[in-house]
Amino acid sequence: xxxKSAPSPNFDDRKLPISCLVLHYTGMETGKxxxxxxxxxxxxxxxxxxxxxxxxxxxxxxxxxxAWHAGVSSWNGVNDINSASIGIEIxxxxxxxxxxxxxxxxxxxxxxxxxxxxxxxxxxPKNIVGHSDIAPARKExxxxxxxxxxxxxxxIGVWPKNISDDQRILFEKGDRDRGxxxxxxxxxxxxxxxxVSGIMDDDTIFVLKALQRRxxxxxxxxxxxxxxxxIIRALTEETR
Numbered sequence: 001x002x003x004k005s006a007p008s009p010n011f012d013d014r015k016l017p018i019s020c021l022v023l024h025y026t027g028m029e030t031g032k033x034x035x036x037x038x039x040x041x042x043x044x045x046x047x048x049x050x051x052x053x054x055x056x057x058x059x060x061x062x063x064x065x066x067a068w069h070a071g072v073s074s075w076n077g078v079n080d081i082n083s084a085s086i087g088i089e090i091x092x093x094x095x096x097x098x099x100x101x102x103x104x105x106x107x108x109x110x111x112x113x114x115x116x117x118x119x120x121x122x123x124x125p126k127n128i129v130g131h132s133d134i135a136p137a138r139k140e141x142x143x144x145x146x147x148x149x150x151x152x153x154x155x156i157g158v159w160p161k162n163i164s165d166d167q168r169i170l171f172e173k174g175d176r177d178r179g180x181x182x183x184x185x186x187x188x189x190x191x192x193x194x195x196v197s198g199i200m201d202d203d204t205i206f207v208l209k210a211l212q213r214r215x216x217x218x219x220x221x222x223x224x225x226x227x228x229x230x231i232i233r234a235l236t237e238e239t240r
Contacts, residue, residue: 001056001112003049005092008060010046010068016078018063020085020127021117022070022134023110026050027142034091035060044068047087055109063120076127081134086117090142099143107147113141114156117228126191126239128157136210137203144217151204159236160215167219168227178217180204183224186232187211190236190239 015090024047024205026034029051037043037052038060046108047069050058069087078084117123130146131139152159170179180198187194192207205222212220215231 001055001109003059003072004038004055004115006035006050006058006060008046008067010038010044011061011065012068012183014064014066016080016082016083018084018086018121019123020080020081020129020134021114021123022081022085022087022129022131022217023142024069024087024131024147025092025094025143025146026089026219027092027096027141029093029097031091034089038089039154047089049113051106051110051113052091053103053106054105055105056110057113062226063117066083070131070134071138073194075129075134083090086121086123087115087191090146091140094143095140099145101145102147111151111154111156114151115154117158123157125152125158126235129191129207130214132210132213136192136206140213144213144220146214148214152163158235158238159232160238162236164227164230166230170226170229179229180224183229183232185206186236190232190235 028034030226035050035058038046045065046061048061048063048067063086066082067087068082070081073081075081092102133142148157149159151157180200181196184194184204187207194207209220209222210230216227
């Protein structure tokens with residue numbers, strides 16, 4: 001598989017070693033529109049790679065350089081995610097354009113690209129994340145239709161095992177309970193920017209939605225139910 005060069009001027013020097021791989025959807029009507037924007041110096045955004053719907057892969061920024069894809073974000077205690085990550089934009093209209101399915105040929109190309117990146121860099125499975133994971137209050141991509149389980153089956157990322165189907169609510173917004181603190185602690189251990197307060201505040205709700213969007217996409221409500229709690233438990237055990 002070949003990678004086409006489409007240099008973007010939007011990059012600078014890294015300040016941290018590479019430890020994360022961040023996946024995005026482009027959220028624009030076409031791949032051409034997304035590529036034009038990622039290479040526009042006035043837009044001040046970029047990524048290292050972009051994967052088209054037909055599986056074509058473009059490289060915009062060298063992996064040694066710091067692309068501008070993450071914005072204000074945090075993962076596993078790192079706040080300069082751009083310095084610590086490789087960013088891949090996946091062509092998909094996203095929520096603004098009906099959240100289309102990701103074609104098989106596109107996902108196949110993405111798997112090939114990710115496998116190569118993981119051979120070149122020491123990126124732990126738990127640090128393969130979506131934009132919504134690192135910026136849960138701002139972003140929803142790559143969205144509910146992204147096949148995270150398929151990637152995990154190819155050793156690209158993590159996936160919780162032996163999860164309950166029970167979606168009964170445990171705690172409503174405003175409750176103060178030890179269980180909320182346990183959930184917050186687990187989310188922080190996984191890598192999310194979560195703070196142990198025992199309070200079901202808006203920040204916790206955003207993080208829970210990010211977790212659900214990735215691991216339980218059929219129901220994204222930001223509430224702690226039995227299944228969500230079980231996902232947190234399983235991921236905490238997987239990422240020890």
